[in-house]
């Protein structure tokens with residue numbers, strides 16, 4: 001597949017994408033469309049051991065894409081933390097975070113809260129030991145999550161509260177812990193309207209955006225849609241779209257590190273190298 005060089009002046013970064021839930025062809029299509037729309041960086045987030053393996057493999061295959069590995073609270077029962085640890089150790093170049101991890105007290109959650117708490121604690125320990133930021137899933141459990149994060153925060157290089165959907169108290173608790181807050185497409189829906197008031201409370205250097213792309217019948221979200229989230233966040237912050245896009249991209253890079261484009265996706269650098277070579281050859285002939 002041919003990836004068009006993004007010519008957009010505005011570059012976006014999507015902090016939460018479940019690309020492993022798609023087959024190779026669909027995943028390649030999503031990345032290509034995102035790049036064409038100006039999305040230059042993405043964090044692929046995992047939900048279990050198999051998901052983490054596939055996420056790492058996908059991150060290796062695409063430009064501007066990094067991986068988070070970990071076990072989602074809903075899959076916390078019988079978690080194999082050693083498998084995750086080995087995956088991190090063998091792939092330090094593309095693994096830039098541990099996630100998604102946390103607590104989910106929603107009625108549909110499969111793992112009991114006790115197993116979730118153990119899995120969360122162990123994986124926070126892994127993130128701390130490896131010096132990686134943690135990507136947090138918190139549903140109906142903000143107080144408990146904040147308490148567990150508080151005990152570990154000094155040892156973690158960064159914490160992202162993904163798809164933030166809590167109340168003002170929750171937001172303030174996370175901000176006091178110096179967490180990044182990632183807003184998703186919920187902002188664009190009627191039920192996300194109470195969040196609009198909270199967006200400007202997040203300091204510029206703690207702001208991230210995401211699509212939480214995964215396949216669900218009737219749900220058509222993909223990483224290129226992150227532009228719509230940035231547009232609304234910019235309006236709520238009262239600043240130009242380009243400014244919000246730049247600061248969320250900068251925050252992505254300072255948290256997860258720069259994610260290099262694959263050499264094949266840097267045609268200008270290749271052309272420059274070739275021109276230099278031709279020039280040297282021509283001079284030798286003189």
Ligand SMILES: [Zn+2]
Pocket residue numbers: 016018045100212
């Ligand atoms: Zn997710």
